[in-house]
Amino acid sequence: MIRCILLFEILIFSTNTINGQVISISDCKKQSPFLSVNNLDVSKGAFSTSERRLLGLVYLQYDEKQTAIVGYIQHPTWKMAGSLGPIVVDDKGAVWVAPIPTINVLHNNPQKQNRIYVVDEITGVMSLAAELPGSALPNENNPFGVMGLSYDCENRVLFASSIRGSSRSEVRGRIFSLELKDSSLTILDTLSGIDAMGLGVVKMDGIKRLFYGDARSGNIYSVQVDVQSKFILPARLECSLQNLGLRGDDIPRKIRFQGPDKMIVHGVEFYFNLIGPQEKQESLYTFKLKENKWVFDNVN
Amino acid sequence: MKDNLFRTLIFCCISVFSMQLAFGQDILMTKEQPGFVQSELAIIKDRLNSSQPVRLLKPTAPSMALAEQIVANSNQLAPFIKDLNGSIMRVEVFGVFKALPSDKSADIASKCPDGSCYKVELYNFSINTAITTLVNTQTKEVVKMISIKNTQPDIPSYLKDLAIKIAVESKTIEKALGYKPNSTQAQMAGTKTSLNKSRCERSLHLCVAPTFVQGDKALWSIVDLTEMKLVGIRWTKVGESEARPGFTERKLQNEYITNCFCEKESKVEKNQWKLNYQLTSSDGLKISKVEFGDKKILDQAKLVDWHVSYSNTDGFGYSDAVGCPFFSTAAVVAIDPPEVLELKEGNEIVGFVLQQSFFSEGWPAACNYNYVQRYEFYNDGRFRISAASVGRGCGNNGTYRPVFRIAFASEMQQFHEYTQSGWNKWDSEKWQLQNEATIYSPEKFQYKISLNTKLRFGVEPGQGQFNDGGRGDNAYMYVTVAHREIDEGDTDLMTIGPCCNQDYQQGPEKFVNSEPLRDGKLVLWYSAMMKNDDRPGKEYCWAKGFLEDGVFKTLSFPCFVGPMFIPLP
Numbered sequence: 004m005i006r007c008i009l010l011f012e013i014l015i016f017s018t019n020t021i022n023g024q025v026i027s028i029s030d031c032k033k034q035s036p037f038l039s040v041n042n043l044d045v046s047k048g049a050f051s052t053s054e055r056r057l058l059g060l061v062y063l064q065y066d067e068k069q070t071a072i073v074g075y076i077q078h079p080t081w082k083m084a085g086s087l088g089p090i091v092v093d094d095k096g097a098v099w100v101a102p103i104p105t106i107n108v109l110h111n112n113p114q115k116q117n118r119i120y121v122v123d124e125i126t127g128v129m130s131l132a133a134e135l136p137g138s139a140l141p142n143e144n145n146p147f148g149v150m151g152l153s154y155d156c157e158n159r160v161l162f163a164s165s166i167r168g169s170s171r172s173e174v175r176g177r178i179f180s181l182e183l184k185d186s187s188l189t190i191l192d193t194l195s196g197i198d199a200m201g202l203g204v205v206k207m208d209g210i211k212r213l214f215y216g217d218a219r220s221g222n223i224y225s226v227q228v229d230v231q232s233k234f235i236l237p238a239r240l241e242c243s244l245q246n247l248g249l250r251g252d253d254i255p256r257k258i259r260f261q262g263p264d265k266m267i268v269h270g271v272e273f274y275f276n277l278i279g280p281q282e283k284q285e286s287l288y289t290f291k292l293k294e295n296k297w298v299f300d301n302v303n
Numbered sequence: 304m305k306d307n308l309f310r311t312l313i314f315c316c317i318s319v320f321s322m323q324l325a326f327g328q329d330i331l332m333t334k335e336q337p338g339f340v341q342s343e344l345a346i347i348k349d350r351l352n353s354s355q356p357v358r359l360l361k362p363t364a365p366s367m368a369l370a371e372q373i374v375a376n377s378n379q380l381a382p383f384i385k386d387l388n389g390s391i392m393r394v395e396v397f398g399v400f401k402a403l404p405s406d407k408s409a410d411i412a413s414k415c416p417d418g419s420c421y422k423v424e425l426y427n428f429s430i431n432t433a434i435t436t437l438v439n440t441q442t443k444e445v446v447k448m449i450s451i452k453n454t455q456p457d458i459p460s461y462l463k464d465l466a467i468k469i470a471v472e473s474k475t476i477e478k479a480l481g482y483k484p485n486s487t488q489a490q491m492a493g494t495k496t497s498l499n500k501s502r503c504e505r506s507l508h509l510c511v512a513p514t515f516v517q518g519d520k521a522l523w524s525i526v527d528l529t530e531m532k533l534v535g536i537r538w539t540k541v542g543e544s545e546a547r548p549g550f551t552e553r554k555l556q557n558e559y560i561t562n563c564f565c566e567k568e569s570k571v572e573k574n575q576w577k578l579n580y581q582l583t584s585s586d587g588l589k590i591s592k593v594e595f596g597d598k599k600i601l602d603q604a605k606l607v608d609w610h611v612s613y614s615n616t617d618g619f620g621y622s623d624a625v626g627c628p629f630f631s632t633a634a635v636v637a638i639d640p641p642e643v644l645e646l647k648e649g650n651e652i653v654g655f656v657l658q659q660s661f662f663s664e665g666w667p668a669a670c671n672y673n674y675v676q677r678y679e680f681y682n683d684g685r686f687r688i689s690a691a692s693v694g695r696g697c698g699n700n701g702t703y704r705p706v707f708r709i710a711f712a713s714e715m716q717q718f719h720e721y722t723q724s725g726w727n728k729w730d731s732e733k734w735q736l737q738n739e740a741t742i743y744s745p746e747k748f749q750y751k752i753s754l755n756t757k758l759r760f761g762v763e764p765g766q767g768q769f770n771d772g773g774r775g776d777n778a779y780m781y782v783t784v785a786h787r788e789i790d791e792g793d794t795d796l797m798t799i800g801p802c803c804n805q806d807y808q809q810g811p812e813k814f815v816n817s818e819p820l821r822d823g824k825l826v827l828w829y830s831a832m833m834k835n836d837d838r839p840g841k842e843y844c845w846a847k848g849f850l851e852d853g854v855f856k857t858l859s860f861p862c863f864v865g866p867m868f869i870p871l872p
Binding site: 056104106107108109113143144145146170171246249250251252272274275276277278279 | 453502504551553554557561566584585619621622623624627628629630631632633634635636663664794795797798801
């Protein structure tokens, strides 16, 4: 709690103030129509990209108590991009995913990591939706590309973060604002020189902001987004995961908003390598908006 | 074998300016504990061997002393003192306080009706757990006990003093500051009452951060009180230091290894050997420009992949690369620096070893890995390129296959295999398996390689003869042409093979296409195979934890493989 406030006070990134309520605008997902065709109980199902023995995207079926996996479906095309990371389901039921190598790059060619794939909501077939431009080519020390996705339900815009081409000494990542049209994506705007991982889009006092987690420091920043879904600089520091939780060096993998004043950040270890711990080291950090500042509340 | 070797200190990246990292002697001196640490360890051992193994704080107030006695002897605490095997864990009382109204929840308020309740805070070093108890000294009852894993209470003064002593006696800190500090200088003004806690998220040990202010800079150190050693240091500006430090054990270790061994090449010159070494993104510890006397021996050698298979049927396993911990494609990373060690046969020093370990955090718990790379250089010109798995992996049915890449120097090389009819020269790229039918020369060579008319090496694969616990290599040898115009592994190779192929398809076969060798420059690829074993007394590629002095240590059973190269007359 102290840390978050302290950073806010010490580092002057912006004079914007935060008042009033926070409204999540990224949770409008619709059940994918192709799931109904397959007679699946969608009340006990979920998409996953993190099953240890299953490559790519799967749709898991859980038992009555929703604690044990009893089965799964996987369209043959869902393995085409290798190991995957972020998942976003849009308001029509299309599923947007991006590749992230896990443990090795056998199924994830580093040249093909700056991509976004979409699963068609009707057919369930996965296809390439976009190859994002990087400011640098992948290098032998950084096999990653797209790391985070977040969906703006109001404008049907997908935000994507990428760290492609970054090195220890050079930050070459980008954040993209992408317009959804059918199953393709068009770049509306780009922020360069940012290595971001988790993203979360929200409205605060009627102003849209994209929150992003810095993949190097654990800090969480936000940048204003205008009505055309273009970014308005400067970014401002909101709070940080530094020294919080069990590990103290977590990086924000995913950012979501809940209720009028709550931000939940999924924090993981990330040192731009391919370690794959058996037990996922992830903590959920809750921040609450108090007196215009995001104050650390708890960690689970 | 390691016990027969003594350490050569490696100095690297001694800190001289802000935000730099410094390590050096302390890392290598941790196994040679100073006297005050040995004294502290003796106190701990005495306590663990006593009938009441919890170390008490012994406060002067009789009621507080009674409170900690009640807790230490209570049945509720018993599960935190002995593990499931009955081994004693290190538990110490960190604080005894008069219970405040806020300590008494509604359900226990009736059990603490007057001022006779005390809060006793304990810490279990073995499982990194804080235990908070509420004790009624009138009824002599523990009315509440809560344990929180991976949490530490505020440390007592004797541990604060110990942490400061470890810091002020450190040569690394003395070198960084330019003088030997005294204990009163080990705290910042704002933190006099307690040391700032610092994260040891990798080891999950109890760590604190003594800090030394020098002008407008502050030198932060991380001291591990579980192992009683300095973890690392970092300079910051004083303004930054007033908050909690923005670094942790893992950050310090990763940045140190990256700065000193991933982004820099190091050199060893010892006896007649001269070579460079460097940690790679995914090919382990690479040696290069290896010379013996006036002879150029190797262009480079490295460990490209580890393939780990857990089933002969469903293809489950991992393909791991080993390498640098920060900005790399390694799945198992270097945490400690490379070591240069003396190599002994009996009491005789016969050469030296260059060795590097790679760890998964959590090792030796299941599904975590530890690999060792080991280069041996003998005074008589022999050398061995080897590696071991030190377990533990995801099961007792694991098969490990490391893949080495060895590029000899010289432009005119020939490769021979020993057969029933004698030495048979290989004329084109191919592979061969070492198995039960393999025929060895009288000197135990399976192959020999000629670098020119005067320099030749016999290649002796492991058959369990190297006195390192190895039980044989069962290796595929691949020989390919080294191309100047095509990079077939000179630079860092990302994962080249899948986890679970059980035949020659371990990755190097991609470069084998029957191309004529033409007495040119060659590359040897060597992929050994080891099966792990967890049966008591027969452990191999295995590791298990055990309690020693109240904290968990690891008993390891490495399975070394790799060929010896012997110069031929």
